Amino acid sequence: xxxVKYFLIVLGLFFLASxxxxxxxxxxxxxxxxxxxxxxxxxxxxxxxxxxxxKTTSINDSVSIFNSEYKIYSELNVSCGACLMKIDLxxxxxxxxxQYEIPIILICRSDDNFELIKHLxxxxxxxxxxxxxxxx
Numbered sequence: 001x002x003x004v005k006y007f008l009i010v011l012g013l014f015f016l017a018s019x020x021x022x023x024x025x026x027x028x029x030x031x032x033x034x035x036x037x038x039x040x041x042x043x044x045x046x047x048x049x050x051x052x053x054x055k056t057t058s059i060n061d062s063v064s065i066f067n068s069e070y071k072i073y074s075e076l077n078v079s080c081g082a083c084l085m086k087i088d089l090x091x092x093x094x095x096x097x098x099q100y101e102i103p104i105i106l107i108c109r110s111d112d113n114f115e116l117i118k119h120l121x122x123x124x125x126x127x128x129x130x131x132x133x134x135x136x
Contacts (some may be wrong), residue, residue, distance in 0.1 A: 043073060045107075050135045052108070054121050056128045065103045065132075072097075076133070078108045078117040088127035095130070108133050 065071070076090075077083050094104045108117070114135055120126045 046136060048136070049107070052114075052117075052133045052135050054126055054129050054133070055124060056126070056130065057132055058130045059132065065105060068101060068103050070102050072102060072104045074104060074106055076106045076108050077110070078114060078133075078135075079111040081116060081120075084117060084120060084126055086127075087129045091127075091129045091131070104131075106131070106133050108135050110135070 059065075076087075090104070090106060097104060108114070110117070117126070117133075
């Protein structure tokens with residue numbers, strides 16, 4: 001009877017492990033599709049792009065960021081208070097990807113001339129974010 005019990009436990013662990021791999025595989029496939037759609041498209045960065053450092057910004061070297069062979073650009077609406085309150089999620093993602101030496105560059109757009117982010121930064125209401133932001 002105990003062999004059957006151990007067999008069922010091992011079988012259950014096997015199925016659990018196979019489910020985890022499928023979930024990771026789906027995420028990777030989704031990411032590959034997004035990258036494939038983006039490859040070959042031209043991104044034009046304006047000369048007016050300004051670097052902005054929050055009070056919690058600890059990475060100050062934008063030159064090494066822009067000189068990386070590969071970069072991931074994403075847009076962030078800094079007129080959205082809810083979006084700014086989740087900026088710490090970006091901080092975690094960027095630090096996880098730093099092992100691959102592929103920086104994520106957040107290009108910020110604003111409907112309010114960047115007043116909300118400046119106010120929240122001055123009043124120290126924005127969660128920790130270690131990287132510079134770029135205002136467009």
